[in-house]
Amino acid sequence: MAKNSSRIFRALQELLRSSRSRRTAGMAERPELLRSDFADPEELLKAVRKLRALGVPVLETYTPFPIHGMDEALSERPSRLPWVTGLLGLLGVSGAVALQVWTSAVDYPLVIGGKPLISIPAFIPVMFESTVLVAGLGTVATLFALTKLRPRLKVPDLHLGANDDRFVLVAAMGHGHTFDSLTALLAEHGAIDTVRLLKDARGEDTSARWEREVPLPLAMAAILAPAALILGLGSALNRDFRRRGLEFDAGMMYPVAAQAYDPSAVLKGGQVLHAPPAGTVARNQAPALRFGPGVEEAVRAGLELRNPLEPTPANLARGQVVWTRICATCHGEGGKGDGGVIPRFPNPPNLMIPKYEAYTEGRIFHVATFGGPEKIMKPLGDHLSSDDRWRAAMHLKGLISEAAKARAKTAAAGAPAAATPAQAPASAPPPGAKP
Amino acid sequence: MSSHASSASAPEAYPGLGEVPELIRLGRTLRGAALGALVLGALLLLTGAGQGGARLWGNLLVAGVNLTHVGLGGLFIVAVTRLTSGRWSDPILAAPHAMPRVLPWALGVLLLLWFGAATLYPWARPDAASDHLLHLRMAWLNKPFFWGRIVAYFALWIFLGRLMLQRKLFTAPYVVAFAATFSLASFDWIMSLEPAWYSTIFAIYGFAGMFLQAIALVSISAVALRRFGLLPQGVQKTPNHDLGKLMFAFSAFWAYIWLSQFLLIWYANIPEEIGPVKLMLTGPWAPLYYLNLVLNFALPFHLMLNRKAKQHERMLLWAAGIVLAGHWLDLYLLVFPPLTGGAAPKLGLPELGGILLTLGLGHLAVWPRLTSKKETA
Numbered sequence: 001m002a003k004n005s006s007r008i009f010r011a012l013q014e015l016l017r018s019s020r021s022r023r024t025a026g027m028a029e030r031p032e033l034l035r036s037d038f039a040d041p042e043e044l045l046k047a048v049r050k051l052r053a054l055g056v057p058v059l060e061t062y063t064p065f066p067i068h069g070m071d072e073a074l075s076e077r078p079s080r081l082p083w084v085t086g087l088l089g090l091l092g093v094s095g096a097v098a099l100q101v102w103t104s105a106v107d108y109p110l111v112i113g114g115k116p117l118i119s120i121p122a123f124i125p126v127m128f129e130s131t132v133l134v135a136g137l138g139t140v141a142t143l144f145a146l147t148k149l150r151p152r153l154k155v156p157d158l159h160l161g162a163n164d165d166r167f168v169l170v171a172a173m174g175h176g177h178t179f180d181s182l183t184a185l186l187a188e189h190g191a192i193d194t195v196r197l198l199k200d201a202r203g204e205d206t207s208a209r210w211e212r213e214v215p216l217p218l219a220m221a222a223i224l225a226p227a228a229l230i231l232g233l234g235s236a237l238n239r240d241f242r243r244r245g246l247e248f249d250a251g252m253m254y255p256v257a258a259q260a261y262d263p264s265a266v267l268k269g270g271q272v273l274h275a276p277p278a279g280t281v282a283r284n285q286a287p288a289l290r291f292g293p294g295v296e297e298a299v300r301a302g303l304e305l306r307n308p309l310e311p312t313p314a315n316l317a318r319g320q321v322v323w324t325r326i327c328a329t330c331h332g333e334g335g336k337g338d339g340g341v342i343p344r345f346p347n348p349p350n351l352m353i354p355k356y357e358a359y360t361e362g363r364i365f366h367v368a369t370f371g372g373p374e375k376i377m378k379p380l381g382d383h384l385s386s387d388d389r390w391r392a393a394m395h396l397k398g399l400i401s402e403a404a405k406a407r408a409k410t411a412a413a414g415a416p417a418a419a420t421p422a423q424a425p426a427s428a429p430p431p432g433a434k435p
Numbered sequence: 436m437s438s439h440a441s442s443a444s445a446p447e448a449y450p451g452l453g454e455v456p457e458l459i460r461l462g463r464t465l466r467g468a469a470l471g472a473l474v475l476g477a478l479l480l481l482t483g484a485g486q487g488g489a490r491l492w493g494n495l496l497v498a499g500v501n502l503t504h505v506g507l508g509g510l511f512i513v514a515v516t517r518l519t520s521g522r523w524s525d526p527i528l529a530a531p532h533a534m535p536r537v538l539p540w541a542l543g544v545l546l547l548l549w550f551g552a553a554t555l556y557p558w559a560r561p562d563a564a565s566d567h568l569l570h571l572r573m574a575w576l577n578k579p580f581f582w583g584r585i586v587a588y589f590a591l592w593i594f595l596g597r598l599m600l601q602r603k604l605f606t607a608p609y610v611v612a613f614a615a616t617f618s619l620a621s622f623d624w625i626m627s628l629e630p631a632w633y634s635t636i637f638a639i640y641g642f643a644g645m646f647l648q649a650i651a652l653v654s655i656s657a658v659a660l661r662r663f664g665l666l667p668q669g670v671q672k673t674p675n676h677d678l679g680k681l682m683f684a685f686s687a688f689w690a691y692i693w694l695s696q697f698l699l700i701w702y703a704n705i706p707e708e709i710g711p712v713k714l715m716l717t718g719p720w721a722p723l724y725y726l727n728l729v730l731n732f733a734l735p736f737h738l739m740l741n742r743k744a745k746q747h748e749r750m751l752l753w754a755a756g757i758v759l760a761g762h763w764l765d766l767y768l769l770v771f772p773p774l775t776g777g778a779a780p781k782l783g784l785p786e787l788g789g790i791l792l793t794l795g796l797g798h799l800a801v802w803p804r805l806t807s808k809k810e811t812a
Contacts, residue, residue, distance in 0.1 A: 121698055
């Protein structure tokens with residue numbers, strides 16, 4: 001894997017290498033090099049131009065700051081880095097478009113603010129940021145790769161002073177130019193000092209040494225290890241940071257204001273709410289329902305409970321609203337178990353079949369309060385007021401009765417002999433049952 | 436240390452007009468042309484006096500705001516290069532030093548609007564007090580206070596600006612005062628055309644266009660200064676590359692601010708804000724609305740993208756010219772939709788008159804200072 005990525009890296013280098021480096025790479029053996037120091041950037045620039053005009057290859061310059069025009073002076077071909085930046089920018093913008101179109105129109109289509117699923121103005125901020133990010137980081141990475149700015153085992157001692165007050169060029173001799181002729185030429189252009197790049201005190205080739213690099217896998221490990229360490233530590237320490245006092249910005253993570261359900265500092269045991277005293281009922285509080293969950297209790301509720309609300313137009317209308325907003329999502333507008341959400345969930349049964357004709361409003365109310373017998377339907381007692389549950393039950397009972405009537409009519413028309421009694425037992429719960 | 440920086444830092448000696456006979460002739464020709472444009476522009480503007488005068492006063496407002504932007508843009512470029520200790524601009528500082536000369540003329544144009552107030556501004560109409568929203572705003576938006584503020588803004592810009600051009604000490608105070616007064620002026624002159632509509636980024640939007648136009652004007656005058664041989668002694672090159680970079684960057688900045696304003700209004704889509712944007716997107720204004728983006732952003736941005744293009748004098752001129760046209764259109768689109776009440780835009784002689792008036796006044800105010808020998812730094 002590492003070898004592979006290293007090969008890709010080299011291929012990229014090869015592809016993007018400027019004409020200057022290609023020329024030097026093509027040489028069979030390393031030429032003799034000379035190094036020349038200048039005190040003035042303008043003089044260095046002129047010297048580089050002069051050498052290039054004479055056909056002397058100038059390999060590199062080392063200066064404390066970038067010198068305007070040095071790019072053009074060192075190579076006749078302009079840098080190809082802008083093309084990389086442009087391509088990376090296109091990659092960034094198309095990636096952002098693809099990501100947003102995929103997430104907001106294909107994978108999870110969701111209408112937001114009444115806008116079309118693919119609404120370009122809303123995508124622009126992400127497109128912009130992603131373009132800048134990919135192009136910026138990618139350009140820096142490409143620059144490092146092209147200039148071989150990788151960690152080195154030994155810092156080259158070639159250009160001492162080049163990070164301070166010296167402007168240094170390195171050129172190759174040969175092509176009919178001797179060291180002496182070049183020294184004289186450079187001195188004319190203001191060079192302070194010109195030396196051969198030979199061997200250092202230990203007999204190593206100096207010019208070879210500053211090419212030696214840390215192997216790529218090692219460099220990548222050095223870069224990635226701290227990140228891996230931080231991420232690993234993060235998950236190892238991923239506990240209750242509140243108690244350890246380790247979070248860096250508590251104000252953002254936890255609300256400063258008092259929370260309604262925080263333990264009370266005043267009442268005994270941190271208790272926040274008191275139960276009403278025995279034998280009292282709070283205002284607007286529905287009396288306790290003396291039923292528990294479960295199918296037996298549902299049957300008992302069906303027998304004992306009756307709707308405390310009259311079927312006035314207001315109640316019927318509200319029942320329809322509650323049904324449409326809450327129940328119809330799964331049960332469907334007509335109660336046939338075909339609501340909009342059911343492809344993702346188990347289908348509720350079709351409530352318009354004869355089996356449910358016997359269900360009283362009390363039983364429906366029980367299901368609405370405690371959930372369905374299969375525990376697929378969730379209890380809605382905490383979400384809907386008691387009155388709204390009764391009104392929804394009233395609406396559903398109406399739907400069931402209508403379906404039963406329609407069935408009776410078709411049965412009477414088609415096969416009069418097989419007529420089934422289809423009376424609605426809705427408004428006939430046993431007397432004496434009180435909610 | 437380096438030779439070119441030291442020679443550029445002392446632009447006190449200009450060749451000046453007096454020594455170049457060709458320039459005197461050119462100056463006379465341009466002066467005649469500018470006077471002609473001024474007179475012709477005023478006449479053409481008067482043809483817009485019919486139909487309630489909306490096109491006369493609207494174009495006069497565009498011209499006044501545009502001239503103000505020219506003057507303030509020059510002052511701001513001087514201030515910002517000083518505050519950043521920028522020396523790249525030394526060879527071409529003559530232009531931003533000359534541009535503030537249009538401010539008194541701009542004041543004159545804006546004062547003329549007193550007579551067209553009822554046409555332009557709903558709050559200046561006789562029945563404004565009966566409208567609850569307008570009535571609430573009348574403590575700030577009433578004729579004496581409004582034009583009093585105009586005079587106060589210009590007094591501050593002209594006097595503090597002159598002080599700043601002479602003494603470096605006043606640079607930072609000028610920028611602070613400019614930021615506050617420019618915001619208020621933008622709200623006053625343009626946003627109050629629709630008193631119920633508001634956008635808190637409006638002043639920055641105006642500023643972005645103003646600065647972009649100022650860079651374009653400085654680019655054009657830099658080229659002109661070089662061609663007429665009016666650069667400071669010892670300077671052969673103008674910083675075209677830097678001007679191109681600034682134009683590139685600030686056309687992107689303008690688009691950034693444009694989108695910042697547009698995106699929030701478009702996304703929130705609430706009744707009190709969406710009106711003007713909806714009119715622009717769906718009505719007959721849409722082509723001009725998109726053309727504005729092309730002229731102020733797409734064209735200058737892409738023309739100035741390439742490094743060689745930034746250094747290329749003619750490309751720089753093209754981009755600058757497009758930006759000038761774009762800024763006029765930008766102001767036109769801010770001023771006219773509220774005036775026409777949703778009707779289709781009409782581009783014709785009064786608009787041409789407004790442009791000619793702006794060009795003529797601008798030239799007459801700036802040219803003498805641009806070509807004079809006077810010390811600038």
